[in-house]
Amino acid sequence: xxxxxxxxxxxNDRDFVQSIERGFAVLHAFDxxxxxxxxxxxxxxxxLSRPAVRRILLTLQRLGYVTSTGTxxxxxxxxxxxxxxxxxxxxxxxxxxxxxxxxxxxxxESASLGVLDGTEVVYAARVPVRRIMSIxxxxxxxxxxxxxxxxxxxxxxxxxxxxxxxxAETRFEKLTPTTIDNADAFRVELAEVRSQGYAMASAELEDxxxxxxxxxxxxxxxxxxxxxxxxxxGRHTLDSFRDLCAKRVVDCAETLSAELGYRHR
Numbered sequence: 648x649x650x651x652x653x654x655x656x657x658x659n660d661r662d663f664v665q666s667i668e669r670g671f672a673v674l675h676a677f678d679x680x681x682x683x684x685x686x687x688x689x690x691x692x693x694x695l696s697r698p699a700v701r702r703i704l705l706t707l708q709r710l711g712y713v714t715s716t717g718t719x720x721x722x723x724x725x726x727x728x729x730x731x732x733x734x735x736x737x738x739x740x741x742x743x744x745x746x747x748x749x750x751x752x753x754x755x756e757s758a759s760l761g762v763l764d765g766t767e768v769v770y771a772a773r774v775p776v777r778r779i780m781s782i783x784x785x786x787x788x789x790x791x792x793x794x795x796x797x798x799x800x801x802x803x804x805x806x807x808x809x810x811x812x813x814x815a816e817t818r819f820e821k822l823t824p825t826t827i828d829n830a831d832a833f834r835v836e837l838a839e840v841r842s843q844g845y846a847m848a849s850a851e852l853e854d855x856x857x858x859x860x861x862x863x864x865x866x867x868x869x870x871x872x873x874x875x876x877x878x879x880x881g882r883h884t885l886d887s888f889r890d891l892c893a894k895r896v897v898d899c900a901e902t903l904s905a906e907l908g909y910r911h912r
């Protein structure tokens with residue numbers, strides 16, 4: 648079953664409702680590669696039986712979250728309300744938007760807010776300037792933490808226990824020839840990120856993509872998000888992009904942290 652960002656130790660948890668997990672697994676089966684799957688395709692993606700998938704889809708249809716045309720199913724705009732509730736209830740997103748605009752205006756490149764969810768980073772807000780990635784990047788897009796500057800900036804300041812858990816649950820893959828693909832190298836990279844105060848990644852998630860990210864802290868000093876800026880190797884070298892945006896991204900992240908109540912200790 649696809650990951651929904653939940654923990655893995657569920658079998659002995661009496662409070663865990665498996666039917667809800669299955670419902671979210673079905674919703675996650677709709678993606679940009681297959682936005683209108685059949686019932687059988689959803690069953691294959693989720694490792695659920697066809698009768699179970701049928702009941703879940705019919706329930707979601709009655710609730711207004713999916714619709715069907717012939718044998719094909721698709722999401723309805725109502726699913727956007729879930730993300731809207733998150734945005735409305737999180738000061739981080741509202742407070743970050745002016746900073747993202749500032750970064751985008753200064754660099755003329757796209758700026759994003761990312762948050763950690765399990766082994767992935769989720770785009771929580773974004774100010775796009777131009778399309779620089781072949782993947783469809785929008786609010787809600789998920790990317791692997793280990794292969795991105797956003798994930799590294801979040802984990803470099805996370806508790807060791809959390810880092811250990813993320814590394815243990817990460818399937819390190821060689822997404823490009825330069826992707827860090829093992830736990831030891833990843834730990835070394837996190838130490839370097841913490842030392843310099845921000846993270847950079849070049850052609851690790853995707854060939855030609857350069858990104859830089861800095862952490863945002865809550866009042867307790869926890870890294871609750873990252874501000875990031877991205878470009879392409881056709882527009883910048885690693886050094887020129889660092890010179891362009893590192894100070895601005897770090898300054899904006901520090902200002903946002905202060906607005907959230909963090910006091911550097």
